[in-house]
Amino acid sequence: MKRRQLIVPGAAALVAPSIARAQGKFPDRPIRFVIPFAPAGPTDIIGRMAAEKLSAILGQQVIVDNKAGAAGSIGAVDVKNAKPDGYTLLCAPSSTHAINPTAFVKPAYDAVKDFTPIASICVNPLVLVARMDMPDTVMGLVELMKKNPGKYSYGSSGAGSIINLAGEYFKREVGGMDVEHIPYKGSAPALQDMMAGQTAWMFETFSTTLQLHKAGKVRILAYAYSKRAPVAPEIPTMIEAGVKGYEAYTFNLILGPANVPQPVVDVLDQAARRVMKDPATIKFLEDIAAVPTTDTTPQLTAKFINDEIAKWAPVIRAAGIRIE
Template identity: 40%
Template sequence: MQRRSVLTLAAAGLALPAVGRAQAPWPSQPVRLVVPFAAGGPTDIPARLFAEELSKILPQRVVVENRTGAGVVVGSEVVAKAPKDGHTLLYNTIAHSVLRALFPRLPFDPVADFQPVALLGVIPMVLLVNKDLPARSLQDLVALYRANPGKYDYGSSGNGGAVHLATELFLARAGGLAVNHVPYRGSAAGMPDLLSGRLAMFMDVAAGGLPYHTRGDARALGVSADRRLAQAPEVPTFAEAGIQGAESYTWHMVLAPAGTPAPVVQAINAAFNQVAAQDNVRRRLTDLTMDLRSDTTPETATRWLMDEIAKWEATIRQAGIRVE
């Protein structure tokens, strides 16, 4: 019966005109959900949950295919050059919005070659400081950095990554603070230096950073969301601390090749929204501090992506960020 709940979308005009004279609904064959990140990582886990649940409500299976390399370029190129029939989709993150700024010679156009289908959810960042740092609030931290330009270091999970970008946006919105960037190969590699005092600050996705705060190993001074997190209601937002415009998220979005027929795009959107609204999915992804969206449209997903591209390209230019 669950499968029929999506298939009945055809009655609303969501049937796909196939090549030639035949008519075929979407999906008429297994769907490849390309994830341009390694298996088992923080992007792959939600993607596999969506694929599993979609396979229960659709007449065809949805299979995750991890295609890594050159950041997210290799996997994204697979989708950009795939048939425009909705059977090869991209599951990407904030990384899609910075491709043009960080990789001037791409084998595809991140905007022109893709159709955003659904914004699935957003995950905020948490700003952590070493527990012995003489800053008990974001206001204290800003004052400390302002009084000591260039003295302190912050870590990130990699040059040009979401953590690096979010931190640079925070520093810019807090008044152009001068803090040295130390990139690591992932957040887990940098956290020991935060705990030991080698680093003053490390911003991380909330699911990864909050446990350090909860255990008392580090202090969370702020979150990059527009409201406080249920998992740590004592931690204020950046805006509450007087730092406006520093909201940042790593987000999850499904994209199709540009030129995919609008009825197919609408059917894919409806299927993902249906899964995002399921209680079991919401429980599992809320544990990862993802704020799920189950009512976005291709149009709202497109606006979100374009806003993110504008924000992060400006941040990259201002901070002079380059990838090697």
């Protein structure tokens, strides 16, 4: 995914009046925004966009600090242990706040108690993608898998990833399928092997697969969200395709350490709401096939985290996923 120009004409409307000047207190120095993955990935791209927008509104630089490792846990722990003054924030993805709390044998943090919810940026719905010789509908694929137990396999970017969990969730929601999971070290080799015929299908991000779909190299069967994607409205949702209630996505949230003072949370909340209602922000996210959270609040963010943990915990346990 190419790095985009993040400051656009009209962004001056976000700058004045600056919340920092109006408040006269927080923030009075730069804020560190920890991204728990390496540069150039989806979380980094979205996090850098949010950092630049927040910098304009708050009147202080929001500095991105990439701290990758342990499925995001290294960055999450860094923020957990920071002083709760609002000057250290986390760009939290699904791995740190939906998967790790259950998948890790000894989690390094409590995803709820150790953090202060501030805002939600977006969700990034996955798609069910299959190689070209597979059926062209979700139910057709399910029927083929069930008629041929043990014959087919599906790939993922790694054991315990959201891609893996989406596959296990799919198998469960269609009443069970005998389909082996093949974990890879990343999405690229998993997609390559699927196109080469080694696996039959997988879940993946829309932005990674849409061009392959248009080029006829893979077939996107459905979009794993409640509404169709504006960038490809011809593709049905998983629910429309016959899998009742099925949604699977990554996400990006803004969190602080536990016990950030309420006045500081209020300033960050106000800034985040302005970012998420900015037309340029919405367009940026929609262009990369993400769904902006335009109604963000700390309360809704807290509920979202609890709901995601509750959703994925039984899937993780049923699949026997345990990360040391």
